[in-house]
Structures are given as C-alpha cells and as structure tokens.
Amino acid sequence: MNGKPLVSIVSAGLSKFGKQEGLYARELFAQAVKEAFDRCPRLEPKRDIKAMFVGHMGESYEHQGHTGSTVADWAGLLNIPATRTEAACASSGAALRSGIYAVLSGLADVVLVGGVEKMTHRSTAEVTEYLAMASDYPFEQWHGITFPGLYALMATAHLHDYGTTERQMAMVAVKNHYHGNLNPKAHMQKEITVEKALSSRVVASPLKLYDCSLITDGASCVILTKPEQAGKFTDSPVHIVGSGQASDTIGLYERKSFTSLLSAKLAANTAYGMAAVKPEEVDVAEIHDCFTISEIMAYEDLGFCAAGDGGKLIESGETRLGRGIPVNTSGGLKAKGHPVGATGTAQAYEMYLQLTEQADKRQVKDARVGLTHNVGGSGATATVHIYRSAL
Amino acid sequence: MNGKPLVSIVSAGLSKFGKQEGLYARELFAQAVKEAFDRCPRLEPKRDIKAMFVGHMGESYEHQGHTGSTVADWAGLLNIPATRTEAACASSGAALRSGIYAVLSGLADVVLVGGVEKMTHRSTAEVTEYLAMASDYPFEQWHGITFPGLYALMATAHLHDYGTTERQMAMVAVKNHYHGNLNPKAHMQKEITVEKALSSRVVASPLKLYDCSLITDGASCVILTKPEQAGKFTDSPVHIVGSGQASDTIGLYERKSFTSLLSAKLAANTAYGMAAVKPEEVDVAEIHDCFTISEIMAYEDLGFCAAGDGGKLIESGETRLGRGIPVNTSGGLKAKGHPVGATGTAQAYEMYLQLTEQADKRQVKDARVGLTHNVGGSGATATVHIYRSAL
Numbered sequence: 001m002n003g004k005p006l007v008s009i010v011s012a013g014l015s016k017f018g019k020q021e022g023l024y025a026r027e028l029f030a031q032a033v034k035e036a037f038d039r040c041p042r043l044e045p046k047r048d049i050k051a052m053f054v055g056h057m058g059e060s061y062e063h064q065g066h067t068g069s070t071v072a073d074w075a076g077l078l079n080i081p082a083t084r085t086e087a088a089c090a091s092s093g094a095a096l097r098s099g100i101y102a103v104l105s106g107l108a109d110v111v112l113v114g115g116v117e118k119m120t121h122r123s124t125a126e127v128t129e130y131l132a133m134a135s136d137y138p139f140e141q142w143h144g145i146t147f148p149g150l151y152a153l154m155a156t157a158h159l160h161d162y163g164t165t166e167r168q169m170a171m172v173a174v175k176n177h178y179h180g181n182l183n184p185k186a187h188m189q190k191e192i193t194v195e196k197a198l199s200s201r202v203v204a205s206p207l208k209l210y211d212c213s214l215i216t217d218g219a220s221c222v223i224l225t226k227p228e229q230a231g232k233f234t235d236s237p238v239h240i241v242g243s244g245q246a247s248d249t250i251g252l253y254e255r256k257s258f259t260s261l262l263s264a265k266l267a268a269n270t271a272y273g274m275a276a277v278k279p280e281e282v283d284v285a286e287i288h289d290c291f292t293i294s295e296i297m298a299y300e301d302l303g304f305c306a307a308g309d310g311g312k313l314i315e316s317g318e319t320r321l322g323r324g325i326p327v328n329t330s331g332g333l334k335a336k337g338h339p340v341g342a343t344g345t346a347q348a349y350e351m352y353l354q355l356t357e358q359a360d361k362r363q364v365k366d367a368r369v370g371l372t373h374n375v376g377g378s379g380a381t382a383t384v385h386i387y388r389s390a391l
Numbered sequence: 392m393n394g395k396p397l398v399s400i401v402s403a404g405l406s407k408f409g410k411q412e413g414l415y416a417r418e419l420f421a422q423a424v425k426e427a428f429d430r431c432p433r434l435e436p437k438r439d440i441k442a443m444f445v446g447h448m449g450e451s452y453e454h455q456g457h458t459g460s461t462v463a464d465w466a467g468l469l470n471i472p473a474t475r476t477e478a479a480c481a482s483s484g485a486a487l488r489s490g491i492y493a494v495l496s497g498l499a500d501v502v503l504v505g506g507v508e509k510m511t512h513r514s515t516a517e518v519t520e521y522l523a524m525a526s527d528y529p530f531e532q533w534h535g536i537t538f539p540g541l542y543a544l545m546a547t548a549h550l551h552d553y554g555t556t557e558r559q560m561a562m563v564a565v566k567n568h569y570h571g572n573l574n575p576k577a578h579m580q581k582e583i584t585v586e587k588a589l590s591s592r593v594v595a596s597p598l599k600l601y602d603c604s605l606i607t608d609g610a611s612c613v614i615l616t617k618p619e620q621a622g623k624f625t626d627s628p629v630h631i632v633g634s635g636q637a638s639d640t641i642g643l644y645e646r647k648s649f650t651s652l653l654s655a656k657l658a659a660n661t662a663y664g665m666a667a668v669k670p671e672e673v674d675v676a677e678i679h680d681c682f683t684i685s686e687i688m689a690y691e692d693l694g695f696c697a698a699g700d701g702g703k704l705i706e707s708g709e710t711r712l713g714r715g716i717p718v719n720t721s722g723g724l725k726a727k728g729h730p731v732g733a734t735g736t737a738q739a740y741e742m743y744l745q746l747t748e749q750a751d752k753r754q755v756k757d758a759r760v761g762l763t764h765n766v767g768g769s770g771a772t773a774t775v776h777i778y779r780s781a782l
Binding site (some may be wrong): 027072083107133 | 400415444447448449451453454455456457458459460461463464467469470471472473474475476477478479488491492493494495496497498499523524525526527528529530532634637638639640641654657672694728768771772
C-alpha cells in the first residue's frame with residue numbers, strides 16, 4: 001500500500017491482430033514471444049525464464065486444450081512450468097496476476113505471461129456460442145441469451161437510469177477507431193463517423209454493429225521480473241505498482257446493479273490502494289471496451305468520473321489522444337480487436353509501449369502512470385493493474 | 392533447497408467420487424469446500440480466504456467456462472480473486488502450484504485451491520473426444536488417436552524394452568481396487584482379481600478395460616497458508632516442502648522416450664531438491680494412474696525403482712498398504728476415479744488425511760513424508776509435490 005513496484009516488465013510482444021489465416025494459436029503466440037525476445041537482447045530465454053502463465057479462453061476454437069505446455073514449446077521454452085489460466089475475456093489479466101504472484105513468491109525470478117486466441121476461422125455463430133460459455137449455462141445460455149444481449153441489458157439500464165445516449169456510445173467507437181488507425185497492429189485501420197456507427201445494423205438493441213468489439217486472431221505477452229533485477233535485462237523497465245482482481249456472480253441476473261461492475265470497482269480499489277495512485281493521476285488507460293457501453297461504465301467504475309457521468313466524459317473528448325486521460329490508444333477491443341484470451345496482456349503491452357515512449361503516432365505525451373482494466377464475461381471477473389514509468 | 396515448509400495445508404475437502412446425477416460442477420465443488428470448512432472451525436472463510444485457483448479441464452462437459460468465479464460464488468466466497476487453471480488432467484496440480492506462488496507472494500495469506508469435473512452425464516464417446524483436446528490437434532487428434540491409444544503406445548514400448556508384462560499391469564489395477572474398497576468416497580467399491588483384469592475387453596491393445604481409470608464426477612480442495620500462520624487455523628497442519636512443475640511437447644511423437652515422462656522426472660527432481668527428501672524416504676504416495684502403465688512408469692520416474700523395474704516393483708507387493716511404500720491408498724484414478732480437473736488436489740487431500748492420521752482403514756502407519764504426482768495429457772505437464780507431517 002505504498003506505491004512500491006511489485007514487479008517490473010522488462011519486455012513485451014504482440015502479434016499482428018486481425019484475421020490470420022492458416023495459423024494455429026501456438027504460432028500466433030510465437031509471433032508475440034519473438035517480438036518480446038527481440039526487444040530484450042540481454043535476456044536468454046531458455047536460461048532466464050522460469051515459469052509461464054497463458055490466458056486462453058476457449059478449447060473449442062481449435063479443439064485444443066492444454067495450451068500452456070503447447071505454447072511454451074512453440075515459444076522455445078520447452079520443459080518450464082506452463083499453466084493456462086482462464087477467466088473468460090479476462091484470461092490473460094488473470095495470467096498477469098498469476099505471474100505477479102509467481103515472481104513475488106521467490107520461486108520464479110523471471111516469468112513470461114501472455115494470452116492467445118484464434119477465432120476467425122470459425123463462423124460468427126460458432127464464436128458467439130463459444131463466447132457464451134463465459135456466461136451462466138443453466139440460467140443464461142439455456143434461455144438463449146448471448147453476450148451482445150447481456151451487454152444490451154446493461155446499456156438499456158444505463159440509458160434509462162442516467163440519460164446516456166446511443167450517440168455517446170457511438171462516440172466511444174469513433175474514438176477507438178481513430179486510435180486504432182494510428183496502430184499498425186490493430187485489426188481495423190479505418191476511421192468511422194458517429195453517423196456511420198449510429199446507422200449500423202442492430203445486433204441487440206440498443207447495441208449496433210459498431211458498438212461491438214471484433215472477432216480477432218492475436219497473441220500478446222509481457223516478461224516480468226523483480227524490480228531489483230530489472231536492470232539486468234533492460235534500461236527502461238515499466239513497473240507494475242498495483243494489482244487487483246475480483247469476482248462476482250456468473251449470472252448478470254443476480255447483481256444488484258446493471259450499470260456498474262462490482263468486480264471492476266473492487267479490483268480498482270485494491271490496485272489504487274496498493275499503488276497509492278488516485279484516478280486523476282492516471283495518464284493513459286486501456287479499458288475493456290468489449291461493447292461501447294462497457295467503456296462508459298468503466299470510466300465510472302474506475303473513478304475517472306462520477307457514476308452516471310460516463311456518457312458526458314466521452315462526449316467531452318477528454319479520453320481522446322492529446323487530451324486529459326487518453327483511453328484505449330491502442331484502438332481497444334473495438335478497433336485493435338478482441339482475441340479474447342490475448343486481451344489482458346495486450347493491454348499491458350500497450351502500457352509498456354506508452355510508458356517507455358515507444359508508442360509512435362499514438363504516444364501520450366509525458367505518460368508516467370498507466371492503468372489496464374480487463375473484464376471476463378459480464379463482469380464475473382475483473383482485473384485492474386497500475387503501471388509506472390521508470391523514465 | 393532445505394526442506395523448510397513452503398506452505399501449510401490447514402484443511403481439505405473431497406466430494407463423493409462417482410456418478411453424481413443432477414448436479415452441476417459448481418455444486419460438487421461446494422460439497423468439497425463444505426467439508427474443508429467444517430474441518431476447520433477456526434477459519435472464517437469470507438474473512439480469511441484471499442484468493443482461489445480451481446483446476447477444471449473441460450468447458451465442453453457443461454458448456455461452461457469461467458469456472459473460477461462460478462465455483463467461488465457457490466463456495467460462499469463471492470468477490471475474491473478466482474482463476475481457473477487448466478493443464479489437462481494436471482489442472483489442479485497446477486492450481487496447487489499457483490496457490491503456493493500466491494501464498495508465498497505475500498499478497499494472499501490464505502488461498503483455497505481445488506479442482507472439479509462433471510463427466511458422467513456425457514456419453515463415453517463425448518468424454519473421449521473432450522479428453523482428447525489435451526493431446527495435439529493437428530498431429531494426434533486429427534489422425535484419430537485418443538488417450539487409450541497414446542498410453543497403449545507407451546505400454547507397448549515398456550513391454551518391449553523392459554519385459555514388463557500385462558499381468559504386472561493388471562496387478563496395479565488389483566492393488567488400487569483393493570485400496571479403493573477401503574475408501575468410502577471412492578467411485579469403485581469392489582475388489583478385482585488379476586484374472587478378471589486380464590480377461591476384460593481390450594480398449595487399445597495392450598490396455599484392457601481394467602487398465603483404464605474411470606470416468607467420474609468429483610471435486611476436491613485444500614486450504615493453504617503460510618507455515619507460521621497455520622497454527623491460527625489448526626493444530627495439525629500438513630506442510631508442503633517441495634513443489635515441482637514441468638512441461639514437455641504436447642505430442643507424444645516428438646519425445647525421445649516412450650517409456651518415461653521427462654516432465655515428471657524434471658518436476659520430481661525439483662520437488663525432491665526443494666524438500667531435501669530422497670525417494671526412499673517417501674512413506675506414502677498418490678500417483679497419476681490414468682492407465683496402469685502410468686503407475687509403473689511413475690515408479691521409475693519418481694525414483695522408487697530403477698528405469699525398467701516398475702513391473703517388478705508392483706509384482707513385489709511393496710506398493711500395497713502395509714508394505715514399504717504404499718501407492719494410491721485412496722484407490723487412485725483407477726478405483727477412486729478420475730474427475731480430471733479434480734485429481735491433483737484430490738491427491739493432496741489424501742496426503743492431508745494420511746499425514747494427519749485420519750485415513751481410517753487405509754491409514755499408512757507412521758506416515759510422515761508423502762508425495763503426489765499429477766500428469767496432464769500424455770505428459771506435456773507434470774506436477775510433483777512433497778508433504779511432511781507436523782505430527
């Protein structure tokens with residue numbers, strides 16, 4: 001509870017996000033790992049890396065479980081302890097958290113954490129079904145609701161309770177597409193307008209096509225070590241100074257509120273407390289915008305604005321690059337894409353770039369404090385991490 | 392590397408293993424947790440338990456992922472960090488390892504680790520398919536081989552290279568059924584003869600029905616804390632003094648040897664070194680006998696006998712209750728059953744009973760040092776843990 005670094009990120013890697021035909025998840029993961037190794041020539045992977053955690057959500061996409069060992073081999077790290085973590089779309093947020101435990105334990109000084117998902121070779125109906133496994137089978141799936149429907153319920157409540165508008169939701173999409181167009185690894189490389197978003201087809205009212213994140217192939221990783229050992233591997237580490245994870249009911253129907261995620265609020269409180277950071281001190285954030293309403297709710301859950309003011313915050317423009325608190329400079333799940341298991345550590349990758357001033361056209365000026373917010377399902381899991389530049 | 396306790400088990404729970412009709416995995420898990428809580432009245436679960444790791448192998452059985460948060464809620468632990476770990480049949484061995492990291496990290500003083508699988512409501516063909524996801528999709532599954540076939544290849548090699556016999560394999564089944572009959576929670580409550588095992592139908596030659604473990608519903612858990620805090624919760628903790636985890640190629644076809652699991656040898660070496668324990672000092676062991684040949688190979692990989700002598704060891708009777716090194720006093724995967732995600736921490740549960748002298752009819756006299764050996768797939772993951780009684 002003192003802001004001291006818990007662990008340090010000494011390198012990071014990300015595959016191209018998008019449609020990657022003819023590759024298995026393990027091959028995507030190897031792309032991300034190769035970048036991380038190339039960025040960190042002082043690291044000897046086989047000698048130094050002592051454990052791996054890999055977020056991977058769905059065994060169904062490739063009829064393949066046992067992902068930890070599989071990708072460890074393809075990463076050139078045969079024989080190390082390698083475990084898959086799964087917490088729906090927060091699978092690699094949970095991998096990051098598990099990796100922090102491992103480094104702090106003293107049993108594994110250098111740990112690779114990452115995530116991967118290969119999705120686009122499946123039909124949209126199949127993907128929708130596989131994603132639905134992150135919701136409650138007997139009380140949600142069984143009745144035919146899928147994730148756009150669950151988030152549409154939240155959006156409806158938010159619009160009703162706070163006067164949030166569909167136009168404000170569209171503005172989230174416009175902002176994230178603008179950012180994504182500055183990120184060569186983003187799935188979508190095009191800007192859109194509010195009108196285009198508002199006139200796109202309805203998926204689950206009030207959510208339209210442009211309110212929904214993308215079905216994407218991709219992988220991500222970061223390499224963690226003890227802060228006192230970071231200098232051995234890099235001159236520009238990024239410190240993780242706060243880590244929070246919390247759970248909630250699997251079913252949305254059991255929650256007191258549909259306009260806020262309790263898990264995210266709890267995880268954020270833990271992370272802020274550990275980091276001794278206040279929301280207004282955050283310079284750059286990657287937020288789990290699986291739907292545009294999610295980003296609006298997260299502004300509130302993370303304390304970037306008061307409850308109910310998320311719509312006004314996006315409308316103010318303050319979360320756009322160049323303004324007060326740029327959110328989803330990578331393009332977010334909306335434009336960079338959402339290969340579900342890879343998303344949590346892809347957010348950490350963006351923090352690594354931003355806080356080492358390697359984010360090129362989307363660099364946030366003088367970014368020193370960053371935050372990532374990764375949500376599983378309709379909020380049964382959330383992880384929040386806070387980062388500090390060593391610059 | 393000094394034999395000091397890493398963490399201490401302060402309680403443990405196990406559901407009845409077997410066919411549990413009409414229950415979801417989350418309900419099975421709650422049975423295990425209830426026993427662990429009831430055994431430990433000084434623990435206030437909601438106040439004390441700070442994190443959970445839950446081994447769960449297959450989302451397909453119940454069309455349900457996101458298992459960590461789901462079972463946390465059903466365990467009465469809503470809102471704590473809860474992560475599913477998956478490493479095929481070593482999923483809860485990996486949960487145990489992850490829980491050890493968490494306790495040692497200082498971020499979570501008391502951690503519940505467990506595992507669960509609900510399998511019997513599916514047909515044997517479905518279960519076989521779901522289990523196969525732990526093998527390599529492009530190079531194994533795609534060609535039609537399933538786990539009995541993979542282990543049959545290993546058995547064939549062992550029979551060829553070392554003169555191990557089908558009769559010796561049958562003796563593993565006979566011993567574990569004998570033990571299982573002493574365990575009221577075991578799936579199978581009947582003894583068998585060598586003749587019965589040898590004359591059972593062929594599943595994948597040379598493996599016959601009685602060489603194969605059971606398709607079972609079940610859940611298990613143990614509660615971990617720092618050794619110096621164990622006394623707060625119990626007067627009879629069991630210390631974990633060694634922990635090893637290792638990986639290998641997902642595909643059997645890429646291995647140098649078919650008669651030994653490199654991952655298990657590496658994990659054992661790590662655990663023995665950390666525990667400062669030699670194989671001959673182990674008083675009781677739970678071994679991953681997914682097939683009878685696996686137990687024979689494990690005797691060798693764990694150093695209970697020399698390479699190739701596993702068949703002779705079972706034939707000597709030394710691994711039976713009352714003899715030198717009783718193995719699988721619970722009945723093992725063969726007779727207690729193999730609800731895949733639950734197996735790793737079910738082994739730890741048996742160690743808790745044995746090393747606190749609560750194993751009733753199957754109690755190993757003066758058991759002070761125990762070992763568990765949990766294997767994922769055809770050996771792409773293995774975990775080995777070593778335990779010491781505080782008595």
